[in-house]
Amino acid sequence: MTKENAISVLNLSKNYSLRNSKIVNNENLSSGFLALNDVSFEIKRGESIAIIGPNGSGKSTLLKILAGVTKPTSGIVKLKGKVASILDIGAGFHPELSGKENIFLNGQLLGFSKKEIHPKVQEIIEFSGIGSFIDEPVKNYSKGMYLRLAFSIVAHLDFDIYLFDEVFGVGDAEFVLKSRNKILSIIASNRTVVMVSHNMYELNAFDMFIEMNEGKLIQVSKEAEIISTYLSKAINKNNIYVHSSNVTLEDFPGLNEQRGFCLEKLKLSQVIDHQENFSSDKPFSIFIYYKKLSFEDTVDVILTISDSVGTVIIVSSPIVAGVVDETNEIREVQLECTIPKYFFNSKVYSIGLTFVANAIEIKNKSKGKQLENENVGELFKNYKVIKSMQNLLYFKVQVKMPGFVDIGELDFSTGMLLNAFNWEIK
Amino acid sequence: MYTRETTTYTSGHDSLRTSIVKVWEHKNLIWVFARRDLQVKYAQTHLGFAWSIFKPLLGLSIYVFFGYMLNWTSGQIPYAVYVLTGLVGWNLFTYIISNGVSAVQESTDVIKKIYFPKSILLFSKTVVGLFEATISLALLIPLLIYFEIVISWKIIFVPLVLIFNITCGLATTFIISSISIAKRDFLQVLPYLISVAIWLTPVFLSASIFPERFQFIFDYNPIANVIDLWRWVIFDEIEFKFIWGINFLLSTVVLFFGFYLYSFRENKFADSV
Numbered sequence: 232m233t234k235e236n237a238i239s240v241l242n243l244s245k246n247y248s249l250r251n252s253k254i255v256n257n258e259n260l261s262s263g264f265l266a267l268n269d270v271s272f273e274i275k276r277g278e279s280i281a282i283i284g285p286n287g288s289g290k291s292t293l294l295k296i297l298a299g300v301t302k303p304t305s306g307i308v309k310l311k312g313k314v315a316s317i318l319d320i321g322a323g324f325h326p327e328l329s330g331k332e333n334i335f336l337n338g339q340l341l342g343f344s345k346k347e348i349h350p351k352v353q354e355i356i357e358f359s360g361i362g363s364f365i366d367e368p369v370k371n372y373s374k375g376m377y378l379r380l381a382f383s384i385v386a387h388l389d390f391d392i393y394l395f396d397e398v399f400g401v402g403d404a405e406f407v408l409k410s411r412n413k414i415l416s417i418i419a420s421n422r423t424v425v426m427v428s429h430n431m432y433e434l435n436a437f438d439m440f441i442e443m444n445e446g447k448l449i450q451v452s453k454e455a456e457i458i459s460t461y462l463s464k465a466i467n468k469n470n471i472y473v474h475s476s477n478v479t480l481e482d483f484p485g486l487n488e489q490r491g492f493c494l495e496k497l498k499l500s501q502v503i504d505h506q507e508n509f510s511s512d513k514p515f516s517i518f519i520y521y522k523k524l525s526f527e528d529t530v531d532v533i534l535t536i537s538d539s540v541g542t543v544i545i546v547s548s549p550i551v552a553g554v555v556d557e558t559n560e561i562r563e564v565q566l567e568c569t570i571p572k573y574f575f576n577s578k579v580y581s582i583g584l585t586f587v588a589n590a591i592e593i594k595n596k597s598k599g600k601q602l603e604n605e606n607v608g609e610l611f612k613n614y615k616v617i618k619s620m621q622n623l624l625y626f627k628v629q630v631k632m633p634g635f636v637d638i639g640e641l642d643f644s645t646g647m648l649l650n651a652f653n654w655e656i657k
Numbered sequence: 658m659y660t661r662e663t664t665t666y667t668s669g670h671d672s673l674r675t676s677i678v679k680v681w682e683h684k685n686l687i688w689v690f691a692r693r694d695l696q697v698k699y700a701q702t703h704l705g706f707a708w709s710i711f712k713p714l715l716g717l718s719i720y721v722f723f724g725y726m727l728n729w730t731s732g733q734i735p736y737a738v739y740v741l742t743g744l745v746g747w748n749l750f751t752y753i754i755s756n757g758v759s760a761v762q763e764s765t766d767v768i769k770k771i772y773f774p775k776s777i778l779l780f781s782k783t784v785v786g787l788f789e790a791t792i793s794l795a796l797l798i799p800l801l802i803y804f805e806i807v808i809s810w811k812i813i814f815v816p817l818v819l820i821f822n823i824t825c826g827l828a829t830t831f832i833i834s835s836i837s838i839a840k841r842d843f844l845q846v847l848p849y850l851i852s853v854a855i856w857l858t859p860v861f862l863s864a865s866i867f868p869e870r871f872q873f874i875f876d877y878n879p880i881a882n883v884i885d886l887w888r889w890v891i892f893d894e895i896e897f898k899f900i901w902g903i904n905f906l907l908s909t910v911v912l913f914f915g916f917y918l919y920s921f922r923e924n925k926f927a928d929s930v
Contacts, residue, residue, distance in 0.1 A: 296666060298770070298771070298772065299664065299666055299771070299772025300768070300769055300770065300771070300772060301924075302666065302668060302924040303666060303667065303668050304668055305668045306667070306668065307665065307666070307667050308665065308666040308667075309663055309664070309665050310663070310664045310665075310666075311661045311662070311663050311664075312661035312662070313661075314664070316770060316771070318769065318770065323766055323767045323770040323771065324766065325693055325697055327696075327697040327700040327701070328693070328696060328697060328700075332696065336689065336693055339685070339686075339689045340686065340689060340767060340770075340771055341771065368700070391661055
């Protein structure tokens with residue numbers, strides 16, 4: 232049996248009339264701004280799609296029309312089932328009512344009865360993490376609390392179709408992660424999800440990708456490749472190259488040798504036969520070659536991997552993994568960090584290195600064993616940063632996913648993810 | 658089994674029939690919004706709900722005080738009763754208008770989140786207005802007992818009078834809102850128009866104090882009819898005027914026209930608020 236359409240969009244256009252008619256950029260129309268131009272696509276029930284594209288490409292307008300908040304200028308939209316939306320603005324709360332009262336108000340506005348909302352209230356409050364503030368009027372809430380509550384309500388009620396505009400920039404790291412996981416579980420539970428995203432994450436979970444630009448559909452694809460291609464295009468505009476196969480960097484401008492170390496080589500590689508693209512189903516090796524130039528200080532390296540917008544995704548260091556360089560002499564050090572397979576998504580990543588000095592005490596303590604979190608905190612306190620170099624190398628990965636992969640337990644207590652990858656020292 | 662309803666959005670405009678069907682489909686929101694309004698109404702006051710009783714009392718005593726001072730007459734009906742019956746109708750009428758025209762602005766947040774016919778907001782304001790009218794009517798009971806007035810059998814027509822009252826309020830609100838969606842100039846003069854209109858309506862003045870040749874105004878003014886009707890249902894002495902019935906029918910026609918106009922124009926809201 233073929234699945235029925237959850238959403239079908241046919242020849243959709245939206246023209247906004249402008250107050251200032253000088254800003255006319257479309258000649259076909261006497262006045263106005265064409266935010267959407269003849270967009271058509273279909274989404275089957277249970278499918279999830281991500282819409283990507285630069286600002287002003289019509290993503291949010293499309294979502295607003297799907298939510299019924301604004302009318303199309305021409306074309307037809309059909310949705311089957313209950314629709315929930317978290318758009319850029321407007322949680323639909325009443326400022327004078329308490330958080331709890333707003334849960335009921337919001338739920339009822341979204342088409343649920345008090346009876347249906349009641350058993351979910353506790354869950355919603357807990358997920359939002361608002362705690363005792365739940366009985367305060369929401370006008371006293373911070374922007375983050377407001378959003379957390381709005382998201383929790385939508386995420387805990389049963390809808391057929393979810394529309395998310397990416398708003399999760401608000402809220403602390405913990406909630407951002409929690410809400411991402413929640414969305415993933417919604418996707419996994421076979422509901423229809425449409426997500427507009429600037430800050431692309433976990434997009435491998437989606438079934439389909441739509442790239443938009445200037446109100447038009449550029450491409451519809453089932454391959455997550457579309458995202459890294461799109462991101463590389465955006466980054467390449469700034470004259471930065473995004474590597475997609477084995478690469479070695481040897482030239483590091485702005486580094487002098489007076490700092491006790493000298494970075495010589497940074498290599499990112501995979502065991503691949505030909506000039507193949509990076510692929511997520513093989514482990515990565517990052518080689519860091521540097522020269523130690525002084526006797527007094529020990530030099531350590533902290534590796535950071537960030538996404539294209541600069542959010543640090545993972546931090547690792549040989550010392551975290553219990554690999555300690557004992558020798559305090561002038562010598563060349565070769566570090567090899569192995570990142571397990573299935574670690575990277577279809578995104579653009581960048582590698583950053585921070586060289587630090589002086590942590591001998593803890594270093595000796597931690598020799599041969601993986602550091603506990605408290606010890607890492609103490610370790611970082613004793614560090615003196617010699618040189619921090621971010622975005623040394625951009626790369627993207629072709630995702631080959633066998634389904635769900637457990638990449639081990641991640642630790643978020645330091646605000647970023649700390650991971651003891653496999654490190655080797657020579 | 659749970660069936661998924663299909664929602665369709667197109668560029669076209671709805672017919673009157675479709676507009677009514679859409680309101681019917683979303684009717685539960687009328688209560689949701691009304692309950693919300695009642696919940697927040699006196700949120701930041703000490704007396705809270707008690708204000709719903711004090712406010713009409715306060716209004717009543719001001720008019721009664723000046724009425725007795727200036728020796729305004731009200732025929733055989735005690736002046737306090739005359740004013741209160743007038744205020745019930747007038748307050749319901751003006752409540753619908755003044756809250757109705759700002760209802761969309763007030764709920765911008767919700768309008769940008771979910772779809773529903775915007776007229777729902779006006780209907781929910783009407784429900785809140787009805788709630789207040791009921792309290793005012795309850796205040797009438799002790800007055801009637803005090804003045805030893807026996808209520809007429811015509812009291813059974815109260816529902817019809819209420820419908821006429823609401824029809825006047827909603828028809829006015831729909832038309833004012835429709836012309837104020839794009840440009841809000843008209844809303845600036847609205848409060849003044851309302852304060853002028855009270856002088857053309859026998860709320861606290863009796864029609865009899867006007868010169869004979871101007872009295873026809875009260876016959877052609879539907880809201881004046883409504884207020885006369887409020888007195889008519891209570892007192893045996895007042896005679897029914899045929900023109901009231903005609904005005905009722907005309908107001909109903911205007912109401913449907915206003916509703917259609919509003920439904921036609923409401924799509925501009927999300928883009929302009």
